Amino acid sequence: MTTPAAVIMDAGAYEQAVEDAVEAAAAYYAGGTSSLDDDAYDRLVRGIAEWEAGHPDQVLPDSPTGKVAGGAVEGDVPHTVAMLSLDNVFSAEEFTAWAASLGRRLGHEVTRFSVEPKLDGLAIAARYTAGRLTRLITRGDGTAGEDVSHAIGTIEGLPAVLAEPVTVEVRGEVLMTGTQFEHANEVRTAHGGQPFANPRNAAAGTLRAKERAYTVPMTFFGYGLLARPDTAPALAGPLGELSHSDLMARTAELGVHTTAATLVPGVVVDAAEQVLARVKEIAALRAQLPFGIDGIVIKADLAADQQAAGSGSRAPRWAIAYKLPAVEKMTRLLEVEWNVGRTGIIAPRGVLEPVEIEGSTITYATLHNPADITRRDLRLGDHVMVHRAGDVIPRIEAPVAHLRTGDEQPIVFPEVCPRCGSGIDAGQERWRCEQGRNCHLVASLSYAAGRDQLDIEGLGSTRVVQLVDAGLVTDLADLFTLTREQLLGLDRMGATSTDNLLAAISAAKGRPLSRVLCALGVRGTGRSMSRRIARHFATMDGIRAADAAAMQQVEGIGTEKAPAIVAELAELAALIDKLVAAGVNMTEPGATPPPAPGIDSGMGGAPHDGPLTGMTVVVTGAMTGPLEKLSRNQMNELIERAGGRSSSGVSKKTTLVVAGDGAGSKRAKAEDLGIRLSTPDEFAGLVADFIGWFDSVHSARAAETNRHGVCAASAARTPCRPCRQIRRG
Helix, strand or coil, X not given: CCCCCCCCCCHHHHHHHHHHXXXXXXXXXXXXXXXXXHHHHHHHHHHHHHHHXXXXXXXXXXXXXXXXXXXXXXXXXXXXXXXCCCCEECCHHHHHHHHHHHXXXXXXXXXXXXXXXXXXXXXXXXXXXXXXXXXXXXXXXXXXXXXXXXXXXXXXXXXXXXXXXXXXXXXEEEECCHXXXXXXXXXXXXXXXXXXXXXXXXXXXXXXXXXXXXXXXXXXXXXXXXXCCCCCHHHHHHHHHCCHHHHHHHHHHCCCCCHXXXXXCCEEECCHHHHHHHHHHHHHHHHHCXXXXXXXXXXXXXXXXXXXXXXXXXXXXXXXXXXXXXXXXXXXXXEEEEEECCCCEEEEEEEEEXXXXXXXXXXXXXXXXXXXXXXXXXXXXXXXXXXXXXXXXXXXXXXXXXXXXXXXXXXXXXXXXXXXXXXXXXCCCCCEECCHHHHHHHHHHHHHCCCCCCCCCCCCHHHHHHHHHCCCCCCHHHXXXXXXXXXXXXXXXXXXXXHHHHHHHHHHCCCCHHHHHHHHCCCCCCHHHHHHHHHHHCEHHHHHHCCHHHHCCCCCCCCCHHHHHHHHHHHCHXXXXXXXXXCCCCECCCCCCCCCCCCCCCCCCCCCCCCCCCCEEEEECECCHHHCCCCHHHHHHHHHHCCCEEECCCCCCCCEEEECECCCHHHHHHHHHXXXXXXXXXXXXXXXHHHHHHHHHHHHHHHHHXXXXXXXXXXXXXXXXXXXXXXXX
């Protein structure tokens, strides 16, 4: 959908819009602040352009249209070649029209397009002389920029010395990754400054800061390579003839960061339809990137096409920016709610003045913890930047401090648990009710009974509330001591539903240790980490005996997480003892305990003869054949049962990618990295000996369900989950 423009009705509104746009651009380029978010600025400039199209004789000289950087900045270092901005399109229809227009200008259709992410940062030109970085210059007004060479040495990806002693100019984007942004705000606030509103503003403000008592790192990605006037002809000639994709490959060879090693590398395609397909792929990966992007840059890849198309005063005619819907907008923080989770964690949530992001109206956003609120200096009534990408929970980045009026109020932290009134354990950044899981017992038990934990069919939240209200269950272990008489005494619990629930609870006793551990909801663990811990130690006794040093031997557990896990397991000791007494399984099938101290088997808790031992496996797409009946969580269990490590993302550390029907970006990345690919059938053959374990589970469920009678035998009844799984299997 095309981004709507601001509606400008008359000459007075037009003049005000021009003034607002220039002021916002000047504030951003001067110090990384602005009264408008990017989406609001884009809509304002589009509105100005639309009004000017109908009133060409009334265009103001200060108008941001047709000018680099909105006409807001100037520089004192001349560019050897104009450093232009890009024109924008906001929909597939607008891009198709642009591509057709470019084809008409060239006299032929473009046969090679370069497609790469549009990085959300600040454009700079880095000049190298004989391979050494000598000067950094901002875009400025396109003809001259500001010298920011004081930032040399603080920008990752921009080496001080190139791999070859060449004299060139590398153009690219300086930005902050999410981690760098958090660090920048921590350092900035520690020195008495206001936090930056978002990574883009942080990069702009930091790049220009010349006299600070501290430095913070930034990151550079190159998107252009130019010969310098004083370059030897042997280098200058070839650079002018290379395609854009070849220039990017040359840039990477020199040791400069490009997007080639990211989840969204630049690619070359030969048709507009393929460009649009790549746009969708990049947009789908947006939320997973460690840095911000606000669109996709599409260029005619061939140097001959670029030269033939030429450039206007503001932008090249051979390139366009396909802007994605904004994932970050400005709104106001109205209130803070304090919610208690299933483990007793007290989590603040921001109540917002409604704002639309990516087609969804956002009224709430996460605030992480009280320390985060204090660190960001958030106040009620603040203008705040809210970020949401894909299915990621909206989060508040930081207050827009320069818009404060003085009427903002401090956020009041709770003194007692807002759910039960008990005391609060504020010893860690994440506050917790002193009652722990018992504060929100219903949520804790409902989670434990879930499909990826103990998978107790028929024990939904409504039934859990009944059990808790009746005083029959005070913790997880009490579920396994319930009697038929107790359940029959509850409302709407007949003989059949009672027997079904008791059978499901009995089956849950035999779940693997990894499922039991996950059901306990130990902070800092989840499904994957619970499997790793269970595979490493093999038994609950082994887990409980582990100190922090031993816990750190589990992949993915570091120095901060290990002591917290050990401490929580100690806190759960009484509950675990009750579970053992109730007959709940506390071993992980197929795993072996780690060797005794001083004995290095090199295997840890992994099986010695698993076909996937030492391998990191990623599953993507829909599984077929023998694997069709397995959920993604069961696939991960299968991988780890066969000795491997499951992962959700493809990287250089990935050994194997199992690509089923509909596999998309993960398969493509595996191909780019040269990682081994497997079909579901091929993978099933590799782990055939371990698939039988899941078959036995389904067989047990079949027998259990047939004991129910009603589901499996009656077509008139809606089958329960085990029956549905059996029928599909």
